Amino acid sequence: xxxxxxxxxxxxxxxxxxxxxxxxxxxxxxxxxxxxxxxxxxxxxxxxxxxxxxxxxxxxxxxxxxxxxxxxxxxxxxxxxxxxxxxxxxxxxxxxxxxxxxxxxxxxxxxxxxxxxxxxxxxxxxxxxxxxxxxxxxxxxxxxxxxxxxxxxxxxxxxxxxxxxxxxxxxxxxxxxxxxxxxxxxxxxxxxxxxxxxxxxxxxxxxxxxxxxxxxxxxxxxxxxxxxxxxxxxxxxxxxxxxxxxxxxxxxxxxxxxxxxxxxxxxxxxxxxxxxxxxxxxxxxxxxxxxxxxxxxxxxxxxxxxxxxxxxxxxxxxxxxxxxxxxxxxxxxxxxxxxxxxxxxxxxxxxxxxxxxxxxxxxxxxxxxxxxxxxxxxxxxxxxxxxxxxxxxxxxxxxxxxxxxxxxxxxxxxxxxxxxxxxxxxxxxxxxxxxxxxxxxxxxxxxxxxxxxxxxxxxxxxxxxxxxxxxxxxxxxxxxxxxxxxxxxxxxxxxxxxxxxxxxxxxxxxxxxxxxxxxxxxxxxxxxxxxxxxxxxxxxxxxxxxxxxxxxxxxxxxxxxxxxxxxxxxxxxxxxxxxxxxxxxxxxxx
Amino acid sequence: xxxxxxxxxxxxxxxxxxxxxxxxxxxxxxxxxxxxxxxxxxxxxxxxxxxxxxxxxxxxxxxxxxxxxxxxxxxxxxx
Numbered sequence: 001x002x003x004x005x006x007x008x009x010x011x012x013x014x015x016x017x018x019x020x021x022x023x024x025x026x027x028x029x030x031x032x033x034x035x036x037x038x039x040x041x042x043x044x045x046x047x048x049x050x051x052x053x054x055x056x057x058x059x060x061x062x063x064x065x066x067x068x069x070x071x072x073x074x075x076x077x078x079x080x081x082x083x084x085x086x087x088x089x090x091x092x093x094x095x096x097x098x099x100x101x102x103x104x105x106x107x108x109x110x111x112x113x114x115x116x117x118x119x120x121x122x123x124x125x126x127x128x129x130x131x132x133x134x135x136x137x138x139x140x141x142x143x144x145x146x147x148x149x150x151x152x153x154x155x156x157x158x159x160x161x162x163x164x165x166x167x168x169x170x171x172x173x174x175x176x177x178x179x180x181x182x183x184x185x186x187x188x189x190x191x192x193x194x195x196x197x198x199x200x201x202x203x204x205x206x207x208x209x210x211x212x213x214x215x216x217x218x219x220x221x222x223x224x225x226x227x228x229x230x231x232x233x234x235x236x237x238x239x240x241x242x243x244x245x246x247x248x249x250x251x252x253x254x255x256x257x258x259x260x261x262x263x264x265x266x267x268x269x270x271x272x273x274x275x276x277x278x279x280x281x282x283x284x285x286x287x288x289x290x291x292x293x294x295x296x297x298x299x300x301x302x303x304x305x306x307x308x309x310x311x312x313x314x315x316x317x318x319x320x321x322x323x324x325x326x327x328x329x330x331x332x333x334x335x336x337x338x339x340x341x342x343x344x345x346x347x348x349x350x351x352x353x354x355x356x357x358x359x360x361x362x363x364x365x366x367x368x369x370x371x372x373x374x375x376x377x378x379x380x381x382x383x384x385x386x387x388x389x390x391x392x393x394x395x396x397x398x399x400x401x402x403x404x405x406x407x408x409x410x411x412x413x414x415x416x417x418x419x420x421x422x423x424x425x426x427x428x429x430x431x432x433x434x435x436x437x438x439x440x441x442x443x444x445x446x447x448x449x450x451x452x453x454x455x456x457x458x459x460x461x462x463x464x465x466x467x468x469x470x471x472x473x474x475x476x477x478x479x480x481x482x483x484x485x486x487x488x489x490x491x492x493x494x495x496x497x498x499x500x501x502x503x504x505x506x507x508x509x510x511x512x513x514x515x516x517x518x519x520x521x522x523x524x525x526x527x528x529x530x531x532x533x534x535x536x537x538x539x540x541x542x543x544x545x546x547x548x549x550x551x552x553x554x555x556x557x558x559x560x561x562x563x564x565x566x567x568x569x570x571x572x573x574x575x576x577x578x579x580x581x582x583x584x585x586x587x588x589x590x
Numbered sequence: 591x592x593x594x595x596x597x598x599x600x601x602x603x604x605x606x607x608x609x610x611x612x613x614x615x616x617x618x619x620x621x622x623x624x625x626x627x628x629x630x631x632x633x634x635x636x637x638x639x640x641x642x643x644x645x646x647x648x649x650x651x652x653x654x655x656x657x658x659x660x661x662x663x664x665x666x667x668x669x
Binding site for chain 1: 626629636
């Protein structure tokens, strides 16, 4: 027995009520699957997830957890994450999802900022916290440790009560979910941000239900659909699509204990995954794998494949149609599980050529744009037809405005709608900067083209050249995709070395591919550089060997990278000039 | 203390995977810095080591790994 996804969504009295409804409406449907390599370790129906969340909610009530109190989750993606979060919502609490990939010191700092009454924490993360300065002096809270073996002594601190998560339950508990009003706080989600201090976005039950309504309208998932949850659930994208979303439509979520590429591909096939969210870095990796698979076909089959690819594009009439493509392009689709209906991409700028590559193969990769401050998604490419150079159109119910556009129509993107947060926790000044007359100022630059949003990078990253032209480093970085680097990043020289008299010319910081030859890279760069508009041309390259610092969603942390560069390469002379003598490099004369 | 011959096998495997002369790798080297790899590539290296030595290591254990000693120890305690 199933019900339509949208049945009553608008009447749900908060997220606890959503789970309660889902647990009854889709009682026998698979809700959560957990897999560790080739072993499936757990498979829970909707009724079982509701039952477990209720038992934990009973345990929380017995421990004195009251409605409106905060509870933090610090764990990798797994069914206990869902159960913990829903237990909090059933009790009317406020959920604080924390980044399990952050360092223990960062996690302790966030805990002290959010001051939750309860912390759910995975055993190995708790042990790592215990070995960190400040652990002993953390504020009063109850800690429930996930996955600790019975009898194992758990690290403790003076103000903290520690016990096993598995022991905190009351199987008889069956109280109805605490009703929440739309403007009641549901969560405090720390925006990973790309610089500055982390900001706790306060989101309401109304924010989430509004976002759910518009996402389900665009992608009506249903029982039988399988979503592979790879991005951290604490991050806005998976929080929405991999955690709350399924409970509005009865789809199942697959969690993996290991995210190594070979096991992710295995899971796509084994669980016949229909939907997945990725960040652009994952998508680029997947493109490499698929390209190699096509290149490895014997010449005759490869030629046949190319012919079938052209036929697929023709038959698909302007948009990726997986049903057609699966029949014609079997080798590729089988490798991706054979049942993918949508791949959502967001979190960072995505190379349009990568998107086009997948669209030609009939794989509907929908690029989107969003912010934790607006629940998650603000725009999404509807693929009707695809607009890979944009991030798509606003979701239903979301208004977009370009503030103070320049001659090219580029200005700051502002967002208004029912999904916009209430403000940052304990940061009235930051909140006043971000929320102006009901509009969320995103700090992102963009322009609207026929209702589609074209992003141009972060406002604070924009570089103004000596000739008065605006350069968006993100644009140049995307134009340089495929030149043989593992990763690269564009800076103005004077941003990297402000005290060394460097000018505003552009420097590329590049990690050559592991088997790459630096001379070949330089030749490729020089060639590509010539084709760029003059104001986007690079003056030089700074070769780099270690991985760039990134946020949990793989977004580049520019300020942290610049800091590292100043520390390890304090002299601009390390920059290798490109295309000399036509373009003078910011070398020793800087 | 890690068995030196075992440590040598780990270093050899890492050197072969990320083309870098074996002689340039020392047990105390920072793995990420020395091989110039990110965490995803490090997980790939972990997969190769698992295959070679017939062990299974959870992804999160990589968080505590800095140098080749740490890496070898992870495998050694599971053999």
